[in-house]
Amino acid sequence: MRIRKYDRDFSRRVFMEKSLKGIAAAGVLSPLWPEIAKSGTIDKAYPDELLSIELYTKGQVKPGDVITADNVDVVKDLLDPIAYRQVKEMGRRINIVETTRDVTKLFPHEYLEATLRNAGRARFDANGNVVTDDGSPWIGGNPFPNAQTGEEAFYNLTLSWGRHDESVYAVRDWDISPNGTLSYQYDFVWAEQNTVGLVAKPSPYQAGAEDKLRYQAVWFTSPTDARGTAFLNTWYYDQRKFPDLLGYLPAFKRVRNFPTNQRFEPLVPGITIFLSDAWAAGDPMLTWGNYKVVGTKPHLGAVSGNWTGKTNANWEREVHGGPNGQTFFEDYKELIPEVLVVEAEPTGYPRAPVGKKRVYIDMRNMMFVSYLTYDRRGEIWKSFEPAFSQYKDGDAAFMDGGHPLWSWTHVHSHDVQSNRMSRFVQAKQITGGFGPEYNIGPSIYDRYLTAQAIRRFGT
C-alpha cells in the first residue's frame, strides 16, 4: 500500500526545500549514500514516484514509450531546455527505460569499490585542491560521493574522467550543419591515463607522476587530411595550473608546443566541442569559480540501456530528426530520481565567451547527464549531453577486465545558437583498426601518451 504522504508533491516539496536551503544531500526518504553502501540499491532513499516514470507521470509515460513532440510536454520538467526544444521542434525522439535501482550498474566495478572504500577521506587543501586526510593526492573513486557543494560535485567529475585507470576510446564523430547535411566526419582515438586516484592498482599513484593528474591524447585516423594529427595533454594535479599541450601534424614532421589557455575554441574544424567541454570538466577546476548548487530535481538521463553491441556490430546507432533525418542518435533515458544542478563561471578566463555552465549531476553515481553553457548575456549557447551504459545486453557483454564495462556510449553536442550538432559514438572499431581498451596498465603510456607516440601514429 502506498503511503499518501510520499506522493509526487512530497518529493517536490523536499526538492524545493533543498534548493532553497542550498542543501545538496542526496535522498528524499533517507540519505542516499549510506543506503547504497548498505544495500547497493536506492529503493529506500526515494519514494516510488521517483523510481517509476509511470507513477511520476501518473501513467502518461511508461518504460517502452517514446517521447516525441506530441507528449514531450508531459516530461518537460524532466529535461533541460535544449533537450526539450530538440524534441519539440526538431523531431528528436527519446526512448524511455526503467529506472536503474542497482547502483553497481552505474559505475565501473573498481571505481565503485574505491568510492565506498575511501568515503569520507577527502579534504580541500589551502589551495583548493582535494587531498586525503593525510594530505596526499586523492586515492581513487569519487572523493565526495555525497557531495554537499558545487565544488565537491565538480571534483567528482574532474579527478577521474572516464573512471578507469586507463581508457582508450575509439570515437566516430559526425558534425551536422543547420540544414541537416553532414559537414565533417572524423574517426579519432581518445586515450587517458590517470596518474593518481588509481582504482585497479595496488597503489593509487603512478610512481613519479604524483604531481600529475592524467595524461590524455587524441589522434585522428580519418579523414585523410586529418589522419595522424594528434594532441597530447599533460594535466597537473594542481587544479590552478593549465595542462601542457603538444601537437603533431604529420605533414610537418615536428611535435610542437601549443598554447593551452585558449580553451573555448573547437577541438578540430567543424566540431562544436571546445577543450573546455570534455566531461563537463575540461578545464582545471580552479580556473573556474563561483561554483554553486542551484537545485535538485528528478531528471531524464541516458544512463542505462544505451549499448548497441547486440544490434550493431560496430556499436553505432540509428539516427533521426533534424532537416535531413540525421541530426540525432536514437537513445534511451530513464527517470533519475535526483540530480544535482550546479553552476560555475569561468572566472580565470578574462576573455571567455561563456558566461556560465550548468551541469546536471546524477546523485547516484555523481556523473553528469547534461551540461549546458550560456553566453555572457545569459542566453543558452550549447548543450553537451552524454549517454552512459553498462556494456551488457542480455547474453552479450563487453568486459573491462573481470566485469562488464561501464562507460559512455554516445554524445550529442549541440550549439543551439548556430544550430550545429556534433554527435559521436564510442565505436567498436574505427579507421585504422583501433578499438576500445580499458584498464590496460602502464603500457598505455608508451603506446599512446608520449611525444614519440603521437608522432609515431602520424607516420
Next chain:
Amino acid sequence: MERLSVRLARAVLSYRRLSLFAIVAVTAFFALGLKNVELRTIFTDLLPKNHPFVQTYTDHPNFGNPLTVTIMVKRKDGDIYNPETLAKVWDLTRDVDLAPGVDHDQILSVATEKARYAEATPDGIDSRPLMEDHPPRTAEEIAEFRSRVLKSPNVRTFMVSEDETATLINATFIERLLDYGETFEYLDDLIANARDDNHEVYMAGQPVLTGWVYFYQQQMFGIFAITAIALLLALVFYMRNIVGVVAPLITSIVAAIWGFGFVGWLGQPIEPLIMVVPLLLVARSFSHCVQFTERYYEILHHVKDRRRAAELSLSVMMAPGVLGITTDALGLFIIGVAPIPAMERFALFCGFWALILIPTNVFLTPLLIMLLPKPRNVDRMVGSGNPESGYRGIRILLGLIGRLSIGKMSVLTAIGVATLAVVSFGKVLDIKIGNPVEGSNLLWEDSEFNVAVANINAHFPGLNTLEVVFESKSPDTLDRVMRKAETVLTMHRLQHLLESQPNPPEASLSFADYLPEANRLFSGGNPKWAPLDHNDAAVSAAAGALMVGTGPKAFLHVADFEQRNGTVSLWYKDNKQETVDEALFQARAALEIIGTEFDDFRIRLGSGTIALQQSINDTVDTYQWVILALLNVVILITCSYAYRSVVAGVLLLIPVNLSNLLLGAVMVEMGIGLDVNTLPIAAIGVGVGIDYGIYLLSRIYEEYQLRKDMAAAILTAVTTTGKAIFFTATIVLIGIMPWYFLSELKFLADMGLLLVMVMLINMIIALIVVPLLVWLIRPRFIDSKKLLVSEGIDLSALSAETDAKAAAPRANAAEAARHREIDLNEMALARP
C-alpha cells in the same frame, strides 16, 4: 436600356444598409488581419533575385560579410598604442560579445584571441593572442603589443590603420537571432559611451544601416502624421463642410484597414521604406473622393436633393473612377515584374490597396454622403455664390489654362509643348543609373552612418568589396575543395593578375593568403618554408595547420564552414559607377584569361557590395523600361476599350509619357539617377497622370456631348474637373512637401521630392496637354454615344426640372413615388 453604371448606382443606394453592412463586414474581416502586420526589413529581399550576382550572393551569403558590423576606434591625438585606447578597444570588444544575436565565434579585434601573433621557437609554436589576458598597461607591455602587431601581416593590413591611429572591431551576427532594432540600439549606446575627447568611434555594416532605418522609422511616422494632418487641414480649409472632410477621411481609413489587413492575412512583412507609398495611396483616396464630392456638389447645386445627387454622381463618376483606379492598380501591380522580392510584395500590397479604392471609395463615398448632413456651402463650392470667393480665383486661373488649349493659342502651346518634349528627351539621354554615395543612398551624405563609412574607408581597405567566388562542383559535402592545390593556386593567380592592373584594388584577400604563413610556422619558422608545394597534400596540410587552435568560423569571410567554397575578396576605394565598372571589367578580363570551369570547382562573379550594387543598377536599367512599356500597353488597352477608341488610348498616353520624360529631365537637372527607389515612381506617376487624364477627358466628352462645342467643352472641363485635379494635386503636394524638409532619411526626402515633382508635372501636363490634344486631333470618339466612361448630365436641365418642381408644390405623392424611377431616364432623354 439603362447603362450598368446607372443600375449599379441605383442598386447600391437603394440597398444602402445592405451595401454598408457588406463594407463593414469586409472591413471587420481585414481588421482581424491587422494584428499580423509586421514592419520588417529583409536585406536579401531588396536584391533582384534573378541576377547572377545576387544568385551568387544567395548561394554564398557569408562572403562579403553582409551581417558584419564594423566599429572603428580612432585616436584623435596620436596613435592607438596607449593604455587608454587599448583598454577602450578591450572593453568594447567584450561588450560587443554581449550584443543580442552576435556570433560569439566571429568577433575579431586586436583584443580577441583570434588576432594572434605566431612565431616559431625552438620549443614549438609560440602562438599567442596579440593581447594577453588584459589590455597592455605599461610601456613595456604596449611596446610588446605593438611589435606583435607589426609581425602579424593580416592584422597590420585589416585591423590597424596604416597611420596607427585607428583600429577595428568586427562582429558578425546570426541572421536567425538578429533583431536589427534591438541590436542597433545596444551597439549605438555602446559606441556613444565610448566616444570621448580623445576618441572618435564609428560604426558601419549592413546591420547598422538597417538599424538606422529602423531608428528613423519613428521619425518617419512622425512626418507621416504631419502629412496626414496637412492633408486633413487642406481638406477642411477647402471643403468647409462635414461631408467634404469626413467622407474622404472615412473612406481612406477603411481602405487602409483593407490594405494592411490584406498583408496581415498574407503574413508578409512590409518593408518600412515603402510605407511612403501607402501614404500616397491615402492621398490618392482623398483625391478620388474629392473628385466625387466635387461632382456631387455640382449636381446637388442643381437638383437640391441629396439622394438624387448622390445617385447621379455615382452613376456619372463610376466609370471614370473605376477606370482611373484600375489603371492605378494595374500600374502598381506591374511593378511586381521587377524580380526584387521587396518590390513584388510592394506591388501586391499597394496594387491591392489601390484596387480596393473601388469599393472603399467609389461606392462608399456616396453611401457616406447619404448618411452625412447636407453641406451648406454648395453654392460657394461650385463658384456660383459669393463673387469674392477664393474659388472664383481658381476658376479664373483654370480658365486661363484652358484657353491655352483652344483657338489660336493652341498652336503656340503645341509648339511650346513639343519644344519642351524635345529638350527633355535630350536631357533624359544623360540620365544616370544609380546614385552612388559613399555608404548608403538611403541616408544623407553627412549622416552618422555615411560619415562612419567614409572614415573607415579612409583608414582601411574599406567596406566596398567585390567577391569572386570559387564554388565546389562536387555533390559530396565532405569534398573540401578549398584544401586542394588547384583551387589555391588559381586564387593566387587571380589575385596576382588583378593586383598587376594599372588601377589595382586597394587590397585583396583569400583563403589561400593564410596558408603560406601556417606552412612557415609549422615547418619551423624559416621564411623559406612559406611557399606551398603544388600538391593537394601540402595545401591540405597547411590548411590543417591553419585550423589548429581555431576553427573554420574564424575564416568564414574567405571560406565556408565546410571549406568547400571560398572567395577572393577585392577591396575598392569607393562605389562610384566608374569604380564599379572598372572593377567588374578587370575581374571579367582576368577570368577570361584564367577560365571559370575547372575539374573540381567553378568561379562565379560575384558578390559583395560592388556586385550587388551593380545587380540593382542592371535591374533598374532593364525594368524601368519594361515597367514603362507594360504600363503603356495596359493603359492603351483599357482606355481604348473604355473609350471605344485606340486614338483615345494614345491620346491619354501622350501626356503621361510626356510627364515621365519631363520628370527624367528634372532628375538629370537635379543630379538624381535612376535607382531602386525611383523604380516605383514612374508607375505611380503614370497612375496619377492617367487618373487626371481620364477624369478630364471624360468631362470634355460629357460637355461636348451636351454642347457640341469643343471650346466650351474644354473650358468647362478644365474649370470644373480641372479644379478637382488642381485641388487634389495641391493637397498631396502640401502633404508630401514636409518629407523633403524634415526627413533625416534621405530615401524619404528623395521620394518626397520625386513625388512632388510627379504630382506637379502630371497636373500641369494633364490640364494643358489633354485638352490640347483633343482640340488639335478632334478625335471621333468624342462624338460617340457608346462610351463606357461617361453618362452625361445636362445640369441646366436638372436645374430647370428642380425649379419647375419648386414652382409646383402641388406635385402629388404618386408623382414623388415615381420620381426615383424616372430621374435617370430623364437624364438620358435630356441629352441632345
